[in-house]
Amino acid sequence: MKPIIELSDLHKVYRSDGADVHAVRGVSLSINAGEFVAVMGASGSGKSTLMNIIGCLDRPTGGTYNLDGIDVARLSKDELADIRNRKVGFVFQGFHLLARTTALENVELPLLYSKPEISARQQRERAMEVLKQVGLQDREDHRPNQLSGGQQQRVAIARALVNRPTLILADEPTGNLDSRTSVEIMGLFQQLNDHGITIVMVTHEADIAAYTKRNVVMFDGTVLSDRPVEKRLHADVELARLIAFQKAELSPSLAVTP
């Protein structure tokens, strides 16, 4: 099987204030279709830089990067934008939804920049389809401020899915969510992954990483460890446990009421 992501001896050097910052120093990594990978590490470990390169938002200064068979290191700015549009679905920590814009229109957004152009009707159909996939079929008219954090992140995931990307890239997707909603979102990711969608996410929380299949730990610009998850958590099981726990916490107060 040909890997979707193939990094070999990847380097990234920034120049800031006259000094070179070596953010990524020689990372080689290959990720196959259908994998669910968590990239972990402390801040400054180079994981964000690595994710930016994987997401084609940034270009490496050394080494090669093949995304779905395309060598993206030498592409122009506009070509990179097209690759991002076609092959990568982004899910950001802060959701990054357009305010005062309905869920449906937020999901349609990547389709506006698709080439060849997609008709307005088709855009709508595809957006409705992915909203259904993330369980928000009856919320398409809601604006972000009318949705909960979890729902907003679902809209963002739907937006990432709408152009049928090769890869979903999530940057701290649970960073702004409470624990129960985090588990729900991880459940959605697991569900999508079960349907064959490749997901790479950045997180610094070990318990969130435990929902994935493979953990890559970065340290000082290099890969410190790269191993499959042994005791993988399943979101539906964890969710049931969480709900039971919350009920138990609430029950004394329930008992007081006649």
Added chain:
Amino acid sequence: MKIAATFRTAGRALLRNKLRSLLTALGIIIGVGAVIAMTSIGAGAKSQVESQIASLGDNVIIVISGSTTRSGINTGWGSAGTLTVEDADAILREAQGVAAVSKGVRKPMRIAAGNQNWFTTVQGESPSYFDVRKWPFSFGEGFTERDVIAAAKVCVVGNTIAKQIFGSAEAALGQTMRVKNVPFTIVGVLVAKGNNFMGQDQDDVVIMPYTSAMKRISGDKKLRLITIKAENTESLAIAQQQIAGVLRERHGIRPGQDDDFTVRSQEDIAQAATATTKVMTILLAAIASVSLLVGGIGIMNIMLVSVTERTREIGLRLAIGAHGRDVLMQFLIEAATISLLGGIVGILLGVGISQLLSARFDWPTLISPASIVIAFLFSGAVGVFFGFYPARKAAALDPIDALRHE
């Protein structure tokens, strides 16, 4: 990205900050409104001057006694009397291209009828004067050649005199009027002509045979001016030269010596008068354009604020596949939308102002369709021009930095 979608996005962005968009558009509204109103005033003044010049008659040449070569238009109608009745006859006889000649004298004079009196200009002319000036009668008719020979006590009055002294044009006909205690019978009342290009009321006039004016009123032996009608437009220039030639010969002026008369064609007068209004129009439009410029700077300012505020949105759009060009277009269209909408409202405002000036203050205004089209296109151009820098700034953002922007 589709244009329709871009316009929708721009519209939504503008509606998000209604007051801000309105205030930004206000700069353009005032600018365009001022340009439209000012140019309409200029154009109105120009057309008024043109119609006043046309009221002189067709292909008219005026010969004034005395030289006025130093300034464009002579305002002192004939200082030293150097023109004679014989000069006028010679012009009609000898100069080519001359169709008719009227011998003119002028005298400011108090006139009276019954218990009314009025200070006006008494004008002596030939019977051809009314034809030369294309000036029809509302009642009665002009005097005749026989009246000239007899220095008859008949006269024609302008509309203002008729109204001031007799109440109406109709009532004036056949009445007697005393000029310097000489009773004159009114044989005709002229149609109102309005002000001339120097703002004088052309209808405030009493016109009588030049012989009557010279013998019975002023005592002048010389003419103040000769009003001449050229055969047609083509012969105007030739006639002008010929008239000067005839007069120089008759007055014995040697080559190199200055004329003791001034020959002015209607065209000369028109050019001098319209030149003034042209300068005024340009000046007004220039002042108004400054406010449009300020409006454009307002757009640039607000677009820069908008780009800063929406950095995260721009970052998102770039991240999910927008090209720099898509973002550039989005902000350009936003700026152009503000300024075009401002332009439309500004045009309405400008038209309203000029209508108001016409209606309330009796200012002549004229709005040409061309000025509306130009104002509309120009307002769009202002938006694109001043929107370009902020839009380019947005398009050049780095998606990573933009996404992280707080």
